[in-house]
Amino acid sequence: MNELNQQNEEINLREELDKYLRYWPWFLVGVFTCLLIAFVYLKLTIPVYDTVASVIIKDEESKGGGLGAGAEFADLGLLGGMSTNSIENEIGLLKSRRLMINTVQALKLNVVYYDLDGVKTDELYANTPYVIEVVSLEEAALLGAKTKGLHQFTVEHTGSNDELLLTFPESGATQTVRVGELFQLEYGTFILKQNPEPVLKERVLIELRTIPSVADSYREAVQINLTDDNATLLELRLGSPVKQKAQDILDQLIFEYNKEAIEDKNEVAVNTAKFIDERLQIISGELDTVEVGLESFKEQNSLTNIETESQLIVENASEYRKREQEIQTQLSIAQSIINYLQEDADTGLLPADIGLEGESVNAQIASYNELVLERNRILSGATDKNPTVLRLNNQIEQLRQTILGGLERTVSSLEISLRDLRQQSRFIGAQIATVPNKERQFRDISRQQEIKEALYIFLLQKREENSLSLAATSPKAKIVDSAYSLNIPLSPKPKIVLAAAFLIGLAIPFLVIYIRRLLNNKIERREDIEKLTKSIPIIGELPRIAKGESDLIEENDRSVLAESFRILTTNLQYLLVNAKHEGKGYCIYTTSTVKGEGKTFTSINLAMTLANTGKKVVIIGADLRNPQLQRYDTESKSFLGVSDYLVNDDHALNTLINDSKFHPNLKLFLSGSIPPNPSELLRQKKFGAMLDELRERFDYVIVDTAPSMLVADTFLISQYADLIIYVTRAGYTEKRLLQFAIDSQNDGKLHDISFVINDVKTANFGYGNKYGYAYGQEKASLWERFKKSF
Structure with missing residues (x-):
C-alpha cells in the first residue's frame, strides 16, 4: 500500500512538473531576459566598495596614574566619580555629528x-x-x-x-x-x-x-563596530564607489578624533597648570605666615627645641625626686639611729652600713661597735668592776655622745637639703605643667606648617608632571590598520545578481503560469475533465488551428488535425460496438453546452474522416435556430433542408439531400429555412422516421444539433442517437458547465455521451505534446514549436 501511495505521489509530482515544463519556452525567455537585464544592470551600475580601518582606543583611566591631566585632577580630588571612558562613549564620539562636520570641512566633501x-x-x-x-x-x-x-x-x-x-x-x-x-x-x-x-x-x-547634509549622510553610512566585548579594538567601515574618498574619510575621521582628544587633554592640562599656579601662590603666602608665627612663638617662649627641652625638664624633675627620696631615706635612717641611741641606754651594738652617707659617722659607728665587742669579750672573763671594762665603758659613752651629736647635725643638714629639693621640685613641677600647653600650641603651629609645606611640595610636583603631560601628549586612538578598500565590490555582487536574475527568470513564468492556472475556470486539457467525471469517456482531442491553416481535413491528409480525427473515429468504433445496428448505419449526434464550442466543425471533419475510409456519410443540420453547416458551403445557403421536410409532407427526402464538394461519399442534409417553432418540429415522429430512413441508406448519420444548455431541441431528439459526442472547447468552456452534461446523463436526458475536447493547444495534448500526431512529417522548427507552446 505504501509503495502504491509513493508511486502515486511520484506520478502526481511528475504530472505537476509536466504542466510547467511544457511551457519551457516561457522559462527560457524569462531566464534569458532577466540575465540580460542583470548584465546591463551590472554594466551600468556603479560598484560600491567596502573600506575598512581599525583603531585601538587607549583606556588611560585604567592605568592607575600617569602623566595625563586627568590623573592630576584625580589626585587633587576634583574628578572623583566622573571618569566615563567606556568604549560606548568613544564610539558615540566617533559617530558624532561634530566630528563628521569637521571631516567634511577638512576634505571639502560638500x-x-x-x-x-x-x-x-x-x-x-x-x-x-x-x-x-x-x-x-x-x-x-x-x-x-x-x-x-x-x-x-x-x-x-x-x-x-x-x-x-x-x-x-x-x-x-x-x-x-x-x-x-x-x-x-x-x-x-x-x-x-x-x-x-x-x-x-x-x-x-x-x-x-551643504556641509551638515553631507555630514549627516556619511554619519549614517559609517559603521563602527567593537570587534570583541573584552577589547577596545574598533573597526570602522564605509561603502563608497570611490575607494580613495572612503579611505580619506575614515583616516580623517580618526585624525579629527585624535585631534579633539589631544585638544581636550591639553586644555585640561593648561587649566590644571593655571589652577596649580594659583594654589601655589596662595599656599606660599599661607606657609610664610605659619613659619613667621612659629618663629615668634619660639622667641616668646625661649624655645629652640621644645621636645628636647621638655625632656630635660622631666629628667631634672626625676632627679630631684630621686634625690629627695634618698635624703628622706638618710633622714629616716639617721633619726632611727638617734632614737635607738636615746632610748637604749645599754651599750649595745649599733647598726652598721645601713646606707648613711658620711664616712665620719659610719667610721664612728664602726669604732663604737668594736669597743662594745671588746668590752663584751672582756666581761666574759671579768666583772663590771674591772678597770679595763670601766675604761672601755667610758670610751663607749664618749663615742656614743659623739655619734649622737654627729647624727643630729646630719639630720639638721638633711632637713635643710630636703627643703631645698622640695622647693626645686615645686619649680620644676610648675615648668612641667606649662609644657603641654606650649607643646600643644607648638604642635598646632607645626601641623599647619607641615600641611602647607606638604601641599606646596605636592603642587610643585604636579606642576612638573603636568608640564611633561602637556609636552608629550599621545593620540588616544592608536591606528592598527589605516583605511584600505577591498577589491571585491560590496554591491552589486555579480554572482548574487546573476543568480537572483536566474531565479527570477524562472519564478516569473512559474508565477504567471500558476496564477493563470489558479484564476482560469476554463478547461484546457483532458485532465480537467477527468477530474470532474470518470463516467463519461473522452474519445478525442482536436488541436488548435493556427491562423491561416484550413479547418477542414482533406483526402490523404497527414496533418495533426487529420490524425486527431482518425483517432476519434477509432475510439468511436469501440463505443459503437454495443449500439443496435440491425444492418443500418450509425446515428451520431454532436452537441455542446453553449454555442461556439466547435460542434459543427467537429461534425463536418468527423464526416470527412469517415468518408475518407470509404463509408457513406450524411450530415444533418439539426440546429434549426442557428444553422452553421452553410458556412462551410456557401452555395448551399439557399438549399431546402430539415425544417422544410418536417413542415411540408410534399418534399421527398431524396430531393433535399445534396452532394458535398468535400468528398463524394459525403452528403449534406442542411437545416433549411429557419422555422418559428423548431421545438414543435423536432417533436414530430417524422424526425425519427427520417433518421431511420437515412440510417438504411448511409453507414453514418452525423446530426449537428443545437447547444443542449441553451435550448431543449437536443433533448427532444436524443433517443434516436446511438452515440452523442459532447464537444467542449479548451480555453472557452467553463469547468462548471461540464456538470450540466453529467447531470443530463444522470437524469436520462442524454445517453451514451462522450466528450471531445476542441481547440487544444499542442502543449496540452494528452500524448501529442510528447510524441506528436504528425508521424512521418518533417519536424517543425524550433520557432514554430515555440509559438505553438503558447
Whole structure:
C-alpha cells in the first residue's frame, strides 16, 4: 500500500512538473531576459566598495596614574566619580555629528565632481580637471537654489586659455568665468582652479551641497563596530564607489578624533597648570605666615627645641625626686639611729652600713661597735668592776655622745637639703605643667606648617608632571590598520545578481503560469475533465488551428488535425460496438453546452474522416435556430433542408439531400429555412422516421444539433442517437458547465455521451505534446514549436 501511495505521489509530482515544463519556452525567455537585464544592470551600475580601518582606543583611566591631566585632577580630588571612558562613549564620539562636520570641512566633501564623458556618471573625486574653491557660502541660499536645480553646473573649456563655461542643466543658463578668478553665484563666491595633475576630461559636473547634509549622510553610512566585548579594538567601515574618498574619510575621521582628544587633554592640562599656579601662590603666602608665627612663638617662649627641652625638664624633675627620696631615706635612717641611741641606754651594738652617707659617722659607728665587742669579750672573763671594762665603758659613752651629736647635725643638714629639693621640685613641677600647653600650641603651629609645606611640595610636583603631560601628549586612538578598500565590490555582487536574475527568470513564468492556472475556470486539457467525471469517456482531442491553416481535413491528409480525427473515429468504433445496428448505419449526434464550442466543425471533419475510409456519410443540420453547416458551403445557403421536410409532407427526402464538394461519399442534409417553432418540429415522429430512413441508406448519420444548455431541441431528439459526442472547447468552456452534461446523463436526458475536447493547444495534448500526431512529417522548427507552446 505504501509503495502504491509513493508511486502515486511520484506520478502526481511528475504530472505537476509536466504542466510547467511544457511551457519551457516561457522559462527560457524569462531566464534569458532577466540575465540580460542583470548584465546591463551590472554594466551600468556603479560598484560600491567596502573600506575598512581599525583603531585601538587607549583606556588611560585604567592605568592607575600617569602623566595625563586627568590623573592630576584625580589626585587633587576634583574628578572623583566622573571618569566615563567606556568604549560606548568613544564610539558615540566617533559617530558624532561634530566630528563628521569637521571631516567634511577638512576634505571639502560638500563639493562633488562627476564625469560626464562616460556612459556612467562616475564620481571623479581628486581625479578632476577643475577644482572649485569655496570663498564664501550661504547654506540657506544654497538650499533655496537646490530647489531650482542651480546647485549643479557643468564646467567645460570654451577654447580660450583661461575661460570656462558654466552651464546649469536645470535652467539652461550659462556663465563664463576665468580660471583662478572670483566669480559670484546667488549662494556664494567661488574660484575655479585647474588641477595641477593633468586629467583628460572634457566636461565635469560640479554639485555643491551643504556641509551638515553631507555630514549627516556619511554619519549614517559609517559603521563602527567593537570587534570583541573584552577589547577596545574598533573597526570602522564605509561603502563608497570611490575607494580613495572612503579611505580619506575614515583616516580623517580618526585624525579629527585624535585631534579633539589631544585638544581636550591639553586644555585640561593648561587649566590644571593655571589652577596649580594659583594654589601655589596662595599656599606660599599661607606657609610664610605659619613659619613667621612659629618663629615668634619660639622667641616668646625661649624655645629652640621644645621636645628636647621638655625632656630635660622631666629628667631634672626625676632627679630631684630621686634625690629627695634618698635624703628622706638618710633622714629616716639617721633619726632611727638617734632614737635607738636615746632610748637604749645599754651599750649595745649599733647598726652598721645601713646606707648613711658620711664616712665620719659610719667610721664612728664602726669604732663604737668594736669597743662594745671588746668590752663584751672582756666581761666574759671579768666583772663590771674591772678597770679595763670601766675604761672601755667610758670610751663607749664618749663615742656614743659623739655619734649622737654627729647624727643630729646630719639630720639638721638633711632637713635643710630636703627643703631645698622640695622647693626645686615645686619649680620644676610648675615648668612641667606649662609644657603641654606650649607643646600643644607648638604642635598646632607645626601641623599647619607641615600641611602647607606638604601641599606646596605636592603642587610643585604636579606642576612638573603636568608640564611633561602637556609636552608629550599621545593620540588616544592608536591606528592598527589605516583605511584600505577591498577589491571585491560590496554591491552589486555579480554572482548574487546573476543568480537572483536566474531565479527570477524562472519564478516569473512559474508565477504567471500558476496564477493563470489558479484564476482560469476554463478547461484546457483532458485532465480537467477527468477530474470532474470518470463516467463519461473522452474519445478525442482536436488541436488548435493556427491562423491561416484550413479547418477542414482533406483526402490523404497527414496533418495533426487529420490524425486527431482518425483517432476519434477509432475510439468511436469501440463505443459503437454495443449500439443496435440491425444492418443500418450509425446515428451520431454532436452537441455542446453553449454555442461556439466547435460542434459543427467537429461534425463536418468527423464526416470527412469517415468518408475518407470509404463509408457513406450524411450530415444533418439539426440546429434549426442557428444553422452553421452553410458556412462551410456557401452555395448551399439557399438549399431546402430539415425544417422544410418536417413542415411540408410534399418534399421527398431524396430531393433535399445534396452532394458535398468535400468528398463524394459525403452528403449534406442542411437545416433549411429557419422555422418559428423548431421545438414543435423536432417533436414530430417524422424526425425519427427520417433518421431511420437515412440510417438504411448511409453507414453514418452525423446530426449537428443545437447547444443542449441553451435550448431543449437536443433533448427532444436524443433517443434516436446511438452515440452523442459532447464537444467542449479548451480555453472557452467553463469547468462548471461540464456538470450540466453529467447531470443530463444522470437524469436520462442524454445517453451514451462522450466528450471531445476542441481547440487544444499542442502543449496540452494528452500524448501529442510528447510524441506528436504528425508521424512521418518533417519536424517543425524550433520557432514554430515555440509559438505553438503558447
